[in-house]
Amino acid sequence: MDYSKLGGLVPAVIQDYLTREVLMVGFMNADAYARTQDTGYVTFYSRTRAQLWTKGETSGNRLAVISIATDCDEDTVLIQARREGDGNVCHTGERTCFSAGSKDPASISGSPAVTASEPRERATRTERGAGVPASERAGGPRGEAPGSNQEAL
Numbered sequence: 298m299d300y301s302k303l304g305g306l307v308p309a310v311i312q313d314y315l316t317r318e319v320l321m322v323g324f325m326n327a328d329a330y331a332r333t334q335d336t337g338y339v340t341f342y343s344r345t346r347a348q349l350w351t352k353g354e355t356s357g358n359r360l361a362v363i364s365i366a367t368d369c370d371e372d373t374v375l376i377q378a379r380r381e382g383d384g385n386v387c388h389t390g391e392r393t394c395f396s397a398g399s400k401d402p403a404s405i406s407g408s409p410a411v412t413a414s415e416p417r418e419r420a421t422r423t424e425r426g427a428g429v430p431a432s433e434r435a436g437g438p439r440g441e442a443p444g445s446n447q448e449a450l
């Protein structure tokens with residue numbers, strides 16, 4: 298694990314192992330990561346309290362570790378976890394720390410961010426899709442010409 302980039306910490310993304318919801322994001326230092334592995338419960342390093350903090354130690358809403366993965370350059374942790382207690386991960390009482398801004402799923406799918414990015418993706422795919430055959434078609438005849446030139450040279 299590479300703790301050097303954030304001064305001894307790595308972000309830990311906590312994901313519900315069943316629903317795949319992102320529940321919360323915290324930070325871990327080497328001790329917190331070790332305790333998470335040893336105890337099987339998500340333990341963060343609290344930056345505000347400057348100490349280890351096992352999620353749910355007071356509320357009972359602990360996060361039981363199902364699996365731990367590190368990302369490609371080993372500076373971020375992804376933990377799939379099972380929610381214990383009342384299952385509400387956020388201290389506000391919401392199920393996830395990201396609930397507040399997205400209570401209506403319908404408004405997300407219709408939001409400008411999504412509709413704006415999708416056509417762009419499709420356009421790129423279409424350009425690529427149309428571009429390849431077009432260049433192949435264009436390259437075919439041209440390819441023969443340089444080929445015959447090269448042969449002539």
Ligand SMILES: [Zn+2]
Binds near residue numbers: 321389394395
């Ligand atoms: Zn929260």
